[in-house]
Amino acid sequence: MLSRRDLLxxxxxxxxxxxxxxxxxxxxxxxxxxxxxxxPPEPPLLKDYQPKFFAADDFAALQSYCEILxxxxxTPGARDARCAHFIDFLLHSADSAPELQRQWRTAMTTxxxxxxxAADATGRAALIExxxxxxxxxxxxxxxxxxxxxxxxxxxxxxxxxxxxMIETLDYRGNSVNFTFPAxxxxxxxxx
Numbered sequence: 001m002l003s004r005r006d007l008l009x010x011x012x013x014x015x016x017x018x019x020x021x022x023x024x025x026x027x028x029x030x031x032x033x034x035x036x037x038x039x040p041p042e043p044p045l046l047k048d049y050q051p052k053f054f055a056a057d058d059f060a061a062l063q064s065y066c067e068i069l070x071x072x073x074x075t076p077g078a079r080d081a082r083c084a085h086f087i088d089f090l091l092h093s094a095d096s097a098p099e100l101q102r103q104w105r106t107a108m109t110t111x112x113x114x115x116x117x118a119a120d121a122t123g124r125a126a127l128i129e130x131x132x133x134x135x136x137x138x139x140x141x142x143x144x145x146x147x148x149x150x151x152x153x154x155x156x157x158x159x160x161x162x163x164x165x166m167i168e169t170l171d172y173r174g175n176s177v178n179f180t181f182p183a184x185x186x187x188x189x190x191x192x
Contacts, residue, residue, distance in 0.1 A: 020093065058112075068124060077159075
């Protein structure tokens with residue numbers, strides 16, 4: 001697994017590439033003025049985005065996987081944050097990390113072998129449930145658990161560094177001062 005420092009280094013390298021600034025500025029602005037409609041507006045760069053690292057079927061599978069992990073509900077999800085776009089662009093620009101690229105190619109092959117690519121939405125959700133079981137029950141194993149962990153880590157990083165995750169979901173307001181600290185309103189936290 002990559003550390004946050006490694007991921008941030010990859011993002012910095014990707015932003016320095018030709019087209020990197022354009023991609024990241026479009027990706028960060030993608031959620032501006034979004035009102036949680038069924039079809040959020042997409043910047044032209046992301047609307048017409050062609051995968052640069054993944055094959056088209058692998059990219060579609062990755063999008064679906066990311067959306068299952070962080071679904072859109074009353075807050076934006078992975079689809080709104082374009083997490084698959086971020087992962088694809090980051091891996092495309094990770095020439096200095098061939099081991100990471102190999103790891104992702106192997107992960108997509110494993111997903112295909114488990115039947116994820118060919119499954120319908122219900123089947124895909126069931127496969128992810130099975131892959132993630134060792135996370136909740138240490139006595140179980142799954143041959144694709146490492147794939148689940150890899151995609152979950154990258155998807156989470158992509159989501160919580162996007163406008164959708166950071167500002168719209170976490171309500172991050174930047175360097176602001178809280179003049180008062182609001183008390184906790186959860187009754188279960190008031191018991192000793």
